Amino acid sequence: MNEARNDHFGGHHPLTGIKAILFDIYGTLLGSTAGEIHPDPELRALIAEAHARSPHPFPEVEIREIHALRHPGLPVEEIEALALRHERSVNPVEAMPGASETLHALKARGLPLGLVSNAQFYTLPELERCLGPIDTLGIDPGLCFFSYEHLRAKPDPFLFELAKGRLLERGIHATETLYIGNDVRNDIDPAARTGFRTALFAGDARSLRLRGRRLDNSGADHIITELRQLLE
Known part of the structure; x- marks a missing residue:
């Protein structure tokens, strides 16, 4: 070296x-x-609420559950497709x-x-x-x-x-x-x-x-x- x-x-x-x-x-x-702060205010608020309910010092969410709160009744496969499209739009890798x-x-x-x-x-x-x-x-x-x-x-x-x-x-x-x-x-x-x-x-x-x-x-x-x- x-x-x-x-x-x-x-x-x-x-x-x-x-x-x-x-x-x-x-x-x-x-x-x-992408930075660490989510750019979508509504999604950010739902994530913050889930974090507040967690007993852990550094909580994580299951993002499919968060998107399901925004779109109740949407089938799982559509929730996943929606979450992936959203992620690619705000956090391209x-x-x-x-x-x-x-x-x-x-x-x-x-x-x-x-x-x-x-x-x-x-x-x-x-x-x-x-x-x-x-x-x-x-x-x-x-x-x-x-x-x-x-x-x-x-x-x-x-x-x-x-x-x-x-x-x-x-x-x-x-x-x-x-x-x-x-x-x-x-x-x-x-x-x-x-x-x-x-x-x-x-x-x-x-x-x-x-x-x-x-x-x-x-x-x-x-x-x-x-x-x-x-x-x-």
């Missing part, structure tokens, strides 16, 4: 002893221009440069790959639309943990604890697992608290979330500016 690339890793511990890799989706594998190449190369090396992401029912189909079927990418469905399935969102460490337990069942410890995300609060902090090694993806200015910190104070073990750097 040349000197410039060493700087990207901030002089932190080398990437050795990694037996599994987990990824965030939005802002890491998929690029997006595209493959992050190097994402497909990197996943295929990691798959070829035999590394178990998974996803830990704040997500909805359409997130995985959108990922597959942009990058291809997850089985061809090497992503193990058994190592995928999405917020909408548990109604708990990052930065709650809950999803990371689930991933930690599933990996341990396979004989892989958290300290042998690398988690990559673009957000220091939602990704790096809870992953690190759970015991995972971490890499902050800082290659997309639209998506990078430093939350007032500096890159050299992000809390991540590594900083990468291209996903392909994982292959080095």
Whole structure:
């Protein structure tokens, strides 16, 4: 690795002893221009009401239930189509440069790959639309943990604890697992608290979330500016 690339890793511990890799989706594998505040006021209000009813500190909604409140009596398949059309209009996504190449190369090396992401029912189909079927990418469905399935969102460490337990069942410890995300609060902090090694993806200015910190104070073990750097 040349000197410039060493700087990207901030002089932190080398990437050795990694037996599994987990990824965030939005802002890491998929690029997006959307912010965190939903642009639709009515939908935002319904989401806020659902959050207020939740017993969890970082609640998540099942977006199909929210759209069903707006359109009572609409069949499930139409609710899903409506939700997907709406999501694509307010949060268009595209493959992050190097994402497909990197996943295929990691798959070829035999590394178990998974996803830990704040997500909805359409997130995985959108990922597959942009990058291809997850089985061809090497992503193990058994190592995928999405917020909408548990109604708990990052930065709650809950999803990371689930991933930690599933990996341990396979004989892989958290300290042998690398988690990559673009957000220091939602990704790096809870992953690190759970015991995972971490890499902050800082290659997309639209998506990078430093939350007032500096890159050299992000809390991540590594900083990468291209996903392909994982292959080095």
